[in-house]
Amino acid sequence: MRPAPFEYFAPRAVDEALELLARHGTDAKPLAGGQSLVPMMNMRLARPAVLVDLNRVAALAAVRAEPGSLRLGALLRQSALERDARIAAAAPLLAEAAPLIGHLQTRARGTVGGSLAHADPAAELPACMLALDAVFHLRSARAGRTCRAADFFRGLLATALESDELLVEIEIPALAMERTGQAIAEVARRHGDFALVGACAVLGLDAAGICRHAALVFFGTGDVPHVSRAAAALVGERPTPARFGEAGRAAAAELEPRADLHATAEYRRRVAAGLGTQALGRAATRAGAAA
């Protein structure tokens, strides 16, 4: 299996990349880590006439830890999430998720922005970004704009990105809470496989240990990650394992998971309830909640 012929450009600057995307329109595809696009090209499921390779645009791979936010360049390798102490400090959810993304070899090339723009429904990073309420910075030769993660994922492999737009940076706002905790849990048939179901949780507690912020997001259960409505019921309460069990079950009841070769819909819903409970519990422990 080999890709169909294409024209190749390797710009060095963001503006140059945007110019190429504008000029070639829907014929062009940006190439980031290539861990999803190139398999599809090898199988000829994708046949872009033009590839705009972003890998030489050094400015796209920067990490900036600022007082109010963590900013990740879209071209940051997934392996950097495991290694960068600034990321582990500001967004431990991403550091915990990283080893679950594919394999050592795919993380060495695969990028954070690439995973978000590809928007696989079973991928970890889109769900993490929803739980962290990230803001995506998009640019085209025409203009720049921001888009909240909550508005970005539109459907199966579909996002808010226009064909001439690039996701250039991901901004993760710091939670203004006394104590925060984050956690991810997933079930996959083998390590590195896409998750059958996964859940990530972000909790914020005030000084008295009362929950002031709760986000719970599921992935692998539909065309886009599911942001749970039930998690909001935890706000104002003192977190306890029993409450997390109830919240996990209520959140799972919101899901309409697919059935496929790997699992029935009912199995996915049951696993989601357990994983949601686990993720909330671990996040609470990390936030320093009394057991």
Place this chain on the structure above:
Amino acid sequence: MHAVRLTVNGAERQARVMPRLLLADLLREEFGLTGTHLGCEHGACGACTVLVDGEPVRSCLLFAVQANGCRVDTVEGLAGADGALHPLQEAFRARHALQCGFCTPGMLMTLTAYLREHSSPTESDIREILSGNLCRCTGYQNIVQAGLNAAAALRAAGAPR
């Protein structure tokens, strides 16, 4: 056609390539380095793993033109110039960690990269890190054992090669 220049196993190599040429094909077809094997050709099996600037990558998912200016290490570069086997190769032979051998180059290159950064892995570390390399013969037991033995041999020898 694009001109590429790369350092393969320490030697300068050049070629003119079409953009769609995969790095694996450049290594095998142009440079004659057929130790890098192509199994699935879509990034699932890990047989084609090589090191690019020291990082283990799937050479079926990287275009040769993208490796321009990079250092590439393949299984042919593991043994010493005198033919002495790398401790990983020695451990694979001693533990009978291969049967047909098709997946072996990918296993060796993945472990080479991993053991450079992790000198004292546990059995479960090795299993986890080899999750991206499929073997259809051995059942993995001896590969995992060989990885652990190689880690011990590399520790005993000082710095890993």
